[in-house]
Amino acid sequence: MNRIKQKLNEDKKLLSIYFTAGYPNIDDTVSIIQNLEQSGVDMIEIGLPFSDPLADGPTIQASSTAALKNGMTTEKLFDQLKDIRKSVSIPLIIMGYFNPVLQYGVEAFCKKCQEIGIDGLILPDLPADVYDEEYKATFEKYGLINVFLITPQTSEERIRYIDSISNGFIYMVSSASTTGAQSGFGNEQTHYFERISKMNLNNPQIVGFGISNNDTFTQATTHTKGAIIGSAFIKYISENGINELNNFVNPILGKN
Amino acid sequence: MKNTYNINNKGYYGEFGGAFIPEMLYPNVEELRQNYLKVMAESSFQEEFNQLLKDYVGRPSPLYFAKRLSEKYNTKVYLKREDLNHTGAHKVNNTIGQILMAKRLGKNRIIAETGAGQHGVATATVCALMGLDCIVYMGEIDIARQAPNVARMKMLGAEVRPALSGSRTLKDATNEAIRDWINNPVDTHYIIGSAIGPHPYPDMVTRFQSVISEEIKWQLKEKEGKENPDYVVACIGGGSNAAGTYYHFLDNEDVGIIAVEAAGKGIHSGESAATSALGKEGIIHGCKTLLMQTDDGQITEPYSISAGLDYPGVGPLHSHLYKSGRGEFYSATDDEAMQAGLELTKLEGIIPAIESSHALAVFQHKTFNPEDIVVISLSGRGDKDLQNYIDYFKL
Numbered sequence: 001m002n003r004i005k006q007k008l009n010e011d012k013k014l015l016s017i018y019f020t021a022g023y024p025n026i027d028d029t030v031s032i033i034q035n036l037e038q039s040g041v042d043m044i045e046i047g048l049p050f051s052d053p054l055a056d057g058p059t060i061q062a063s064s065t066a067a068l069k070n071g072m073t074t075e076k077l078f079d080q081l082k083d084i085r086k087s088v089s090i091p092l093i094i095m096g097y098f099n100p101v102l103q104y105g106v107e108a109f110c111k112k113c114q115e116i117g118i119d120g121l122i123l124p125d126l127p128a129d130v131y132d133e134e135y136k137a138t139f140e141k142y143g144l145i146n147v148f149l150i151t152p153q154t155s156e157e158r159i160r161y162i163d164s165i166s167n168g169f170i171y172m173v174s175s176a177s178t179t180g181a182q183s184g185f186g187n188e189q190t191h192y193f194e195r196i197s198k199m200n201l202n203n204p205q206i207v208g209f210g211i212s213n214n215d216t217f218t219q220a221t222t223h224t225k226g227a228i229i230g231s232a233f234i235k236y237i238s239e240n241g242i243n244e245l246n247n248f249v250n251p252i253l254g255k256n
Numbered sequence: 257m258k259n260t261y262n263i264n265n266k267g268y269y270g271e272f273g274g275a276f277i278p279e280m281l282y283p284n285v286e287e288l289r290q291n292y293l294k295v296m297a298e299s300s301f302q303e304e305f306n307q308l309l310k311d312y313v314g315r316p317s318p319l320y321f322a323k324r325l326s327e328k329y330n331t332k333v334y335l336k337r338e339d340l341n342h343t344g345a346h347k348v349n350n351t352i353g354q355i356l357m358a359k360r361l362g363k364n365r366i367i368a369e370t371g372a373g374q375h376g377v378a379t380a381t382v383c384a385l386m387g388l389d390c391i392v393y394m395g396e397i398d399i400a401r402q403a404p405n406v407a408r409m410k411m412l413g414a415e416v417r418p419a420l421s422g423s424r425t426l427k428d429a430t431n432e433a434i435r436d437w438i439n440n441p442v443d444t445h446y447i448i449g450s451a452i453g454p455h456p457y458p459d460m461v462t463r464f465q466s467v468i469s470e471e472i473k474w475q476l477k478e479k480e481g482k483e484n485p486d487y488v489v490a491c492i493g494g495g496s497n498a499a500g501t502y503y504h505f506l507d508n509e510d511v512g513i514i515a516v517e518a519a520g521k522g523i524h525s526g527e528s529a530a531t532s533a534l535g536k537e538g539i540i541h542g543c544k545t546l547l548m549q550t551d552d553g554q555i556t557e558p559y560s561i562s563a564g565l566d567y568p569g570v571g572p573l574h575s576h577l578y579k580s581g582r583g584e585f586y587s588a589t590d591d592e593a594m595q596a597g598l599e600l601t602k603l604e605g606i607i608p609a610i611e612s613s614h615a616l617a618v619f620q621h622k623t624f625n626p627e628d629i630v631v632i633s634l635s636g637r638g639d640k641d642l643q644n645y646i647d648y649f650k651l
Contacts, residue, residue: 051554052427052540054434055278061421073552098276099539103553124278125539149279153441158282173280176441 003091004119004145004168007042008204014226015217015253016043016206017233018095020063021080022072023049024237029080030087032242037090039249045122045228048077048096055124057180059231063238074104078112085117093147095122106135110142120145120168128158132165140167147171152192156199163201170203172196172224174210180231185210185219197223214254261506261573261582267455270580272546272572275454276539280438284446285542287361289456295360296353296463308352309467312385313342315349317468319475319631324603331624334485335606335634336472338497345609345636346465346497347378351447353464355382358445365389365444369433371398371426371493372563373405374609374636375449380414390414393432395425398563405640423557426567430541450494451571454542458499458571465500472631473504480629487512487624490633491614493529493565495574497635502577512584513577514622516614517570518560519587529558530587531570532578540569546578561590561644562610564636588617594648596620597638609636610644 007014017036021029029046036044049064049072056064077094084092094113101109101123113121121144126135128148139146145168150159153176162170174189189210196205204225211220212232220227229252236248250256267273267289275285295301309315318337326333338346351368358366366388370376376392383390392409396418399406409416422428437446451458451465473483488505490498492515505511520528528534535546540555547569548556560566570578577583588596597613600606608616612635624630638645645651 051422051556052431054431054541055280055438057435058421065422068554075552097539099549099555100553102538103536103549103551125276125542127274127276127282128279130274130276151280151283151441153283154279155283162279176280177439178280178435 002119002143002145002168003089004043004093007091008169008225013221014042014206015249016045016226016228017041018045018047018228018230019233019237020047020049020060020067021077022067022070023063023234024066024242026070026072027080028242029077030084033084033088033090033092035242035245037088039245040253041090041249042226043091043093045093045095046077048074048094048100050097050100053097055178057178057231059180059234063234074100078116081116091119092117093120093122094118098123098126107138110138110144113144114142118144120147122147122171124149128162128165136165149173151176152188159196159199159201163203166203168203169225170201170205171228172205172207174207174220177209179209185216190219193220193223214252217252261576263459269573269576272544272575273455273458274544275542276544277454277542278438280441281434281454284437284441285454291361292357292456292460295357301356301360305353305356309349313348313352314340315467316471316475317341319472319479321479322604325600328603329619329624330626332627332629334476334629334631336468336501336631338468338633338635339606339608339612339637343378343381344639345374345378346468346500347375347449348381349467349500350449350461350464350496351375351378351382354445354447354460355386355388358388358447359386361445363443363445365440366447367391367393367433367436367444368447368449369393369426369429370449371395371429371566372640373398373402373409374564374640376414376416377405377408377412379447379449380409380412383414384412391436392416393419393429393436395419395423395429397424398426398429402563425557426563427555434541450496450567451499451573452494452541452543452569458543458573461496462499462503462573465496466503468497468500468633469502469504472501476629476631484508484511485629485631487514487628487630488633489514489516489615489618489630491516491565491611491635492570492574493518493567493611494569495571497633499571499573501633513582514584514586514618515574515577516618517585517587518562518565518593518614519589520559520561522589523587527559529560529565529567531568532574532585533587535570543572545569545572546575562593562614564609564611565614586618586621588614588620592617592620594645597645598649606634607638608634609638610641612636
C-alpha cells in the first residue's frame with residue numbers, strides 16, 4: 001500500500017513539513033529528510049524549486065531562488081534521492097510547478113519517482129481537469145498519489161469533483177493567500193474547516209498555508225486530518241541550520 | 257470561412273493555451289471565462305466600449321499610406337497609426353475593454369503588470385476615468401529605467417509596487433500581480449496587458465484589440481477598393497498588437513501574416529527575446545505556449561533594447577501561428593530596429609516606439625513585390641523612448 005495511504009489510516013493528527021530541495025545548501029536534501037523523520041513528523045514534501053513560483057510568498061520564493069543558484073535541478077534531486085529508501089520509511093511527496101515536470105517528461109518523471117520511492121506529487125498549477133484527462137492514468141500506473149488544492153473560494157461542486165479524482169488527501173489552503181502570508185486563524189477559517197469537514201469527503205483533508213506553531217496546528221487539525229508547514233520551517237532552518245529539528249517540531253506538536 | 261486559427265471551446269489555439277493556474281485562481285478565472293463573451297455581446301457594453309474608443313481614445317486610428325517609405329522599398333506600405341491613440345499606444349484598446357468588464361463583474365480594485373510602463377499607464381488612465389483603485393506591479397529595474405511612465409502612473413492615481421523577486425523585470429511583475437490576485441480573490445480584477453495568461457485572457461485581449469484589423473478592412477476598402485492587404489506585419493512581445501492586427505485576417509490565407517520578434521543582440525547571442533526561435537513548449541503565467549527556458553524547465557531572462565518586447569514567452573495564438581506555419585516569423589536585432597525607427601522618422605516624420613520599430617525592420621528580412629499592399633501596425637509612439645534613441649544615436 002502507498003505509504004501516504006498507510007499514514008492516513010493511522011489514528012492521529014498528521015504533521016507534514018515542506019522544504020525546498022537545495023536550500024540552504026545544495027547537498028542538504030537527504031539530511032533534512034532523515035532529520036525530519038527522526039524528529040517525529042509524519043510526512044515530507046520535497047520542494048522542487050522553480051524560477052517563477054506563482055503560488056508562493058516571499059520566504060519560499062527566496063529559498064527557491066537560492067536553491068536554483070546553488071545548482072539544484074530535477075536530475076540532481078533525483079540523484080540525491082536515489083538511495084533514500086535505504087534510510088527512511090516516511091511518506092515522501094514532491095511538490096513543484098508543472099513546467100519542470102513537463103520538460104522532464106511527465107511519464108519519465110513519474111517513473112523515476114516510483115523507482116526512488118516517492119509516494120505522491122503536488123503540482124499546484126496542473127489543473128484538475130487536465131490531470132483527469134491527460135495524466136491520471138500515468139500517475140496511477142506508477143503508484144503516485146496526486147494531491148489537489150482547495151481554498152475557501154472553491155465551490156462545493158468543484159470540491160466534489162476534486163474529491164472524485166483524488167486518491168489520497170486533499171490539500172486545504174487555509175485562506176486566500178500565497179504561502180507564508182499570514183499568522184493565526186480567525187472565525188472565518190474555523191467555519192471553513194468545519195464546512196469542509198461536514199461534506200464527508202472520500203479523501204481526508206490536510207491544511208496548509210498559515211501554520212507556524214502549536215496554536216495554528218491545533219486549530220487547523222481540530223476538524224481535519226493534519227497540517228502542513230512550509231514557510232515557518234524554511235525560516236527556522238535559515239536561522240538555526242538543519243540539525244536540531246526537534247527544537248522546531250516538538251513545540252508544534254505540544255511536546256517539550 | 258474556415259475557423260482553424262481561432263481559439264477552440266476549451267481555450268486552446270491548436271495545442272497552445274489552456275489555463276494552468278493554481279486552484280486559488282480558479283474561481284476568478286472561471287468567473288471571467290463564463291462571462292466574458294456574454295458581457296462583450298451585450299449591446300450596452302458594445303455601446304459604451306465603442307463610444308470610449310471613439311471619443312476618449314480617438315479611434316478610428318488612421319490608416320496612413322507611407323509614400324516615401326513605399327518608394328524606398330518599392331512596395332505599398334500602409335501604417336496603422338495606433339501611436340496616435342490616447343496614451344500613445346494600442347494598449348488602451350484593451351484596458352478600456354477590461355475596465356468595463358471589471359465593472360460589470362462588480363470588481364472595484366484593479367491590478368496590472370507592466371514592463372516599460374505603457375500598459376501600466378493605460379491601466380492607470382482607465383482607472384482614473386472610472387474612479388477605481390489601481391495597483392501596478394513593475395520590476396524594480398524597470399522602475400529605475402522608465403521614470404517618466406512611473407511618474408505618469410502616480411499622477412493618474414495608481415500605486416506602483418516594485419517587484420523585488422527574481423530578475424525584477426516584466427516576468428516578475430507578472431508573478432507579483434498574480435500573487436496579488438491570489439491574495440485578493442473577491443473584489444479584484446487583473447488587467448493583463450498582452451495576449452498571454454490563462455484562458456480566457458488571450459482571447460479576451462485579442463478581441464478587444466481586434467478593432468485594429470476591423471478598421472484596417474474598411475479603411476483599406478476606402479483607399480484601395482479591397483478589404484484585404486497582401487500582408488499584415490506586427491512586432492511581437494507577448495503579442496497583443498499583433499493579435500489585434502491579425503484577428504480579422506486569421507482565417508483568410510490570402511493575407512500573409514508576418515511577425516517580427518526582438519532578436520536583441522542576435523538570436524544566438526544569449527541576449528535575445530526571439531521566443532519562437534529560442535523557445536520550447538512549456539507553461540508560463542498560466543498558459544501552455546512557446547517560452548524561453550532551460551533544459552530543466554526554468555524560465556530564462558530575455559533581453560531586448562525594447563522593454564515592451566522583453567518577455568520570455570509569446571501568446572498562445574502566436575505559438576500556433578508559428579507552429580502551423582500560418583505566420584511568417586522574423587526577428588530584428590536592436591541595431592536593425594533602431595535604424596528602422598530612425599528611417600521612419602526621417603522619411604515620414606513619425607518617431608515610432610522601439611517596439612514598433614521592430615515591425616518596420618521587416619524590410620531588412622523580406623522583399624515585397626511592387627504591387628503588394630503591406631499593412632504595418634505602428635503600435636506606439638516613440639516619446640517614451642527618446643532617451644534610448646538619444647543614447648543610441650548619440651543625438
